[in-house]
Amino acid sequence: MDENRHAIVPILEETFYALSRKQLSYRVSLTPVGLYLTKRCDDDSEKIDLINIKDIIGCKSMQNSAKSNNCACRPTKNTENINECQVHIPYTEDADCSAYLCVYAYILKNKDMKNEKRDKMTVTLRFRNFNSYDENNKVATTWKLAIKSLLKARYEDGTIVAPADNQYLGNRLLVIVNPKSGVGKSREIFQRKIVPILNTADVDYDLHITCMQNDARNLMQKSDIYKWGRGVIVLGGDGLMFEVINGLMERPDWQRAFEYLTFSVIPGGSGNGMAKSISFETNEPYNQDPILISVLNVVSGNRCPMDLVRVETLTEVVFSFLSIGWGFIADIDIESERLRMLGSPRFTIWSIAKLIALRSYPARLSYCKINNLEIETRMNNFTISTFDNFHEPVTTENEPLSIEFGMDPLEEFDKRDRIESFSSIISKRTAFMSVNEASSFTSIPELLEESEVWVRGPISRLPPLSDPVPSDWEVIEDEFVMIHASYLSHISEDVILAPKSKLNDGVIWLLIIKNGISRTTLLQVNTSFET
Numbered sequence: 001m002d003e004n005r006h007a008i009v010p011i012l013e014e015t016f017y018a019l020s021r022k023q024l025s026y027r028v029s030l031t032p033v034g035l036y037l038t039k040r041c042d043d044d045s046e047k048i049d050l051i052n053i054k055d056i057i058g059c060k061s062m063q064n065s066a067k068s069n070n071c072a073c074r075p076t077k078n079t080e081n082i083n084e085c086q087v088h089i090p091y092t093e094d095a096d097c098s099a100y101l102c103v104y105a106y107i108l109k110n111k112d113m114k115n116e117k118r119d120k121m122t123v124t125l126r127f128r129n130f131n132s133y134d135e136n137n138k139v140a141t142t143w144k145l146a147i148k149s150l151l152k153a154r155y156e157d158g159t160i161v162a163p164a165d166n167q168y169l170g171n172r173l174l175v176i177v178n179p180k181s182g183v184g185k186s187r188e189i190f191q192r193k194i195v196p197i198l199n200t201a202d203v204d205y206d207l208h209i210t211c212m213q214n215d216a217r218n219l220m221q222k223s224d225i226y227k228w229g230r231g232v233i234v235l236g237g238d239g240l241m242f243e244v245i246n247g248l249m250e251r252p253d254w255q256r257a258f259e260y261l262t263f264s265v266i267p268g269g270s271g272n273g274m275a276k277s278i279s280f281e282t283n284e285p286y287n288q289d290p291i292l293i294s295v296l297n298v299v300s301g302n303r304c305p306m307d308l309v310r311v312e313t314l315t316e317v318v319f320s321f322l323s324i325g326w327g328f329i330a331d332i333d334i335e336s337e338r339l340r341m342l343g344s345p346r347f348t349i350w351s352i353a354k355l356i357a358l359r360s361y362p363a364r365l366s367y368c369k370i371n372n373l374e375i376e377t378r379m380n381n382f383t384i385s386t387f388d389n390f391h392e393p394v395t396t397e398n399e400p401l402s403i404e405f406g407m408d409p410l411e412e413f414d415k416r417d418r419i420e421s422f423s424s425i426i427s428k429r430t431a432f433m434s435v436n437e438a439s440s441f442t443s444i445p446e447l448l449e450e451s452e453v454w455v456r457g458p459i460s461r462l463p464p465l466s467d468p469v470p471s472d473w474e475v476i477e478d479e480f481v482m483i484h485a486s487y488l489s490h491i492s493e494d495v496i497l498a499p500k501s502k503l504n505d506g507v508i509w510l511l512i513i514k515n516g517i518s519r520t521t522l523l524q525v526n527t528s529f530e531t
C-alpha cells in the first residue's frame with residue numbers, strides 16, 4: 001500500500017466495478033503521480049495499485065459499435081466460450097451506451113531479475129452512469145483530457161528552448177529510417193513495432209526513408225528543422241545518427257538547432273552503441289526488447305544533455321558522440337562491412353580473423369589525464385535530469401496486470417486491419433508517400449543552397465594539430481595494437497568499453513593496447529568486452 005496515496009488530492013475520482021468479478025469495486029483516482037486503483041476487499045480492507053504516470057504512454061476513448069454475440073461482461077474472441085459466462089447479456093445494436101476509456105502503460109516486470117522486461121498493460125474504464133452515450137462520453141472525455149495533459153506536461157516541462165519566432169510546433173517528430181542498416185529490416189520494424197506505439201502516444205510524425213549515404217546529413221543541413229518540436233529519431237545504427245549530428249553542425253544556425261532539437265535512436269543497426277548506452281545508464285531492460293525500450297524513451301519525452309566530441313584530422317572536422325577508434329576494433333568495424341548481412345555476428349567473426357593476422361601501428365598519443373573523476377567532471381546525469389522515469393508500480397501480490405472494468409473495446413471492436421502495405425502508413429497529419437529506393441519525404445523546404453556546405457559548430461579550445469600539446473599532457477610514442485576513445489559506455493550492444501561513462505560527464509575514456517600483447521591475452525580481453 002502506498003502511504004502517500006491519501007496525501008495526494010485526486011484530479012478526478014470515480015468508482016468502477018469489475019464485471020468479470022461481481023461485487024468487486026475499484027476506486028480509481030487520477031493524480032499527478034498516476035492512476036491509483038483502490039480495490040475494496042471483502043473484509044472491507046483496501047489494496048492500492050499505482051500505475052505511475054511515467055509508465056503511461058497514452059489513452060483512447062471509444063464506443064462499442066459491435067453487433068456481436070459476446071457477453072457484455074467479458075468479450076471473447078472465441079464465441080464458443082460464451083456459455084462460460086453466467087450473466088449472459090448479449091449486445092444488440094443499441095444496447096451499450098457506455099463510453100470506454102483505455103489507458104495504456106508499459107510496466108516494469110521481474111524487477112532486478114535476469115528476465116526484467118516491460119509489459120504492456122491496458123486498463124479499460126467503462127463509463128455508464130447515464131442512459132445516453134453522449135453523456136457518458138462527456139465524463140470519459142474529461143478523464144482522457146486530464147490524463148493527456150499530465151502526459152504532455154512531461155515533455156513540455158520548460159527544458160525545450162522554443163525559438164522566439166513562433167515556429168515551435170510542439171508534438172511533431174521526424175523519424176529517419178535507414179532501410180539498409182543492420183540486416184535491412186528497419187522499414188518493417190518501423191511499420192510493425194514503432195507506428196502502433198507512436199499512434200497510441202498520439203505523436204505526430206514525418207517519415208524520411210534514406211536513399212543513399214549522406215541523405216540524412218543533407219536533410220538535417222537543409223531542412224526547416226524547427227517544425228520538429230518533439231525531436232528527431234533515427235531508426236538505424238550509430239552511423240545514421242552520426243550523419244544527423246554532423247548535418248546539423250553544417251548549418252549556420254547549428255547552435256540554435258542543438259538547443260531546440262532532441263535526438264533519439266531506435267536500434268536497427270549492427271552496433272547500436274548509443275541505444276544500448278542510454279538504456280544502460282537509465283537501467284532499462286534493453287536486452288529483452290531493445291526496440292520497445294527505445295521507443296518508450298521517445299514517447300515518454302525524457303531528455304538529458306549528451307556530450308559531443310569534436311574530432312579534427314588533417315583534412316576534416318567531425319562531431320562524434322560514441323567513440324573514435326584506431327587499430328584493432330576500428331579495423332574490425334570497417335573491414336567486416338562485407339559481412340553486413342549477418343548483423344552483429346559480423347564483428348565476432350571478423351575479430352577472430354584480426355586476431356589471427358594481428359597488426360600493430362606506430363603512433364604518438366597525447367592526452368590530458370583526469371585525476372579525480374568526481375571532482376573534475378560533471379558526474380551528474382539522470383539523478384537530476386527529467387529522466388527518472390518508469391518506476392515499478394506498487395502492485396499488490398498476485399494482482400492481474402490487466403485490469404478490466406467492463407469489456408475491452410480495443411480487442412473486440414477496434415478491429416482495424418493491420419497495415420501490411422508500407423505505402424499505406426499514415427500518421428495523424430502526414431502521409432507516407434512511397435517505398436522505392438528514393439526518399440519518400442517531399443515537404444521539406446530547402447533553406448541552404450546546394451553549394452553551401454562547410455563545418456561550423458563549436459571551435460576547438462586546443463592548440464592546432466601541428467603545435468605541441470600543453471605541457472601537463474601525457475605523451476606516449478609507441479607501437480599500438482589499438483587505441484579507442486569512448487564517451488558512451490557501450491560502443492555496440494555487446495561491447496562495453498567504459499562502464500562508468502555517463503552521457504553528460506565531459507569525459508573521454510581511453511583504452512590502449514600496445515604491441516607485444518599475446519594473441520591469447522588479446523583474445524581474453526576481447527571476450528571480456530562483453531562484460
Ligand SMILES: Nc1ncnc2c1ncn2[C@@H]1O[C@H](COP(=O)(O)OP(=O)(O)OP(=O)(O)O)[C@@H](O)[C@H]1O
Pocket residue numbers: 178179180181182183210211212213214215235236237238239240241243268269270271272273
Ligand atoms: N539507403 C541507404 N543506402 C545505403 N547506405 C545508406 C542508406 N542510408 C544510409 N546509409 C549509410 O549507411 C551507413 C550505416 O548505417 P547505420 O548506422 O544506420 O547502420 P549500421 O552501420 O548497420 O549500424 P551501426 O552504425 O550501429 O553499426 C550510414 O553511415 C549511412 O551513411
